[in-house]
Amino acid sequence: MNARTEPAEAEPATPARPPIVRELLLVAGLFLVYKFGRQLATGHTGEAFRNADRVWDVERWLHIPGEGAVQSLLLHGDTLVRVANTYYATVHFPATAAFLIWLFLRRPEHYVWARRVLAAVTAAALVLHLLFPLAPPRMLTAAGMIDTAQAYGPSVYGPPQTDHLSNQFAAMPSLHFGWALMVAIGLIVATRSRLRWLWLLHPLLTLLVIVGTANHYWLDALGAAALLGIALAVIHAPLRTATTAGRSTRQLAPAEEQVLVGAAR
Numbered sequence: 707m708n709a710r711t712e713p714a715e716a717e718p719a720t721p722a723r724p725p726i727v728r729e730l731l732l733v734a735g736l737f738l739v740y741k742f743g744r745q746l747a748t749g750h751t752g753e754a755f756r757n758a759d760r761v762w763d764v765e766r767w768l769h770i771p772g773e774g775a776v777q778s779l780l781l782h783g784d785t786l787v788r789v790a791n792t793y794y795a796t797v798h799f800p801a802t803a804a805f806l807i808w809l810f811l812r813r814p815e816h817y818v819w820a821r822r823v824l825a826a827v828t829a830a831a832l833v834l835h836l837l838f839p840l841a842p843p844r845m846l847t848a849a850g851m852i853d854t855a856q857a858y859g860p861s862v863y864g865p866p867q868t869d870h871l872s873n874q875f876a877a878m879p880s881l882h883f884g885w886a887l888m889v890a891i892g893l894i895v896a897t898r899s900r901l902r903w904l905w906l907l908h909p910l911l912t913l914l915v916i917v918g919t920a921n922h923y924w925l926d927a928l929g930a931a932a933l934l935g936i937a938l939a940v941i942h943a944p945l946r947t948a949t950t951a952g953r954s955t956r957q958l959a960p961a962e963e964q965v966l967v968g969a970a971r
Contacts, residue, residue: 723814729821733806736825739832754839754875758846761878761923770925773843774851776918784858790915791855795862798882801908805889809896815944816896820888826937827884831930835876842877844920851920880922884930886912891934895943 765772780787802824809817843849855861863874890905916922 723810724818726810729810733821736828739829750839750875751841754841755846757838757878758841758843759848761840761925762843762846762848765923765925773849773917773920773923776914777851777854777920780854780918787854787858787919788860790919791858791860793911793915794855794882794919794921795860797912798885801889802885805892809892813896816892819941819943820892822941823892823934823937824885824888826941827888827930827933828881830933830937831876831879831881831884834879834929835873838878839875840877840923840926841875842921843923845874849920854919855921877922878926879929879933880916880926881930882916882922883909883912883927884934887931887934891938 780790806817806821806824809820843851844853853861855863886909890908893905894902913927916927917924
């Protein structure tokens, strides 16, 4: 008796990638808006320090461990603190760019989702930077912390009075942490490896670095996580497509064929 075979189901087409020129222009535009928006918040020195005192008092009221505890760990060796400063200075943008490029090439449907989430979080953060300028703990006397980048190098910031390339009073929320957390979440959602949860080490390491180098308070990271949570609740991740799910199924196809052939004989 011949085995009855069913016609093969047509495999869904892979989602089309967005036009690359449009995406490059869009990402470049978002970066320019980000840089311009940070410049709008400069010059609010007095307000930034008053807000820093408030954040510091709130953290103590909440009994959050002081940021100095993390910094003291970094200061055990010059090499460790320089590695932390280098991580802060060099990983933020390249890691996020590499994440978006990989999604664009390998998971286009997840790329669109991740780009929208990052844009929403960044836009909301810029608004908060304008409404709530905040001096980082390295500038706050009450924190008792040192500016590790200035003391050990490398540093991405100059003196606040003459630094016209960045807004050093944009500590709340921390986009360093918010972007790192989105990179980890995006890779966890877009991949199926059993080891994909290790990507959470990226935001964890970023958190220790931004706090230990006295560039951010704990509450800056919590604020970024809250913004990201809201964005993820509104902008839903793409469902796992049949094409993605079918990859693991196709890997078992030879074994399943042997079983079907044996049953048909």
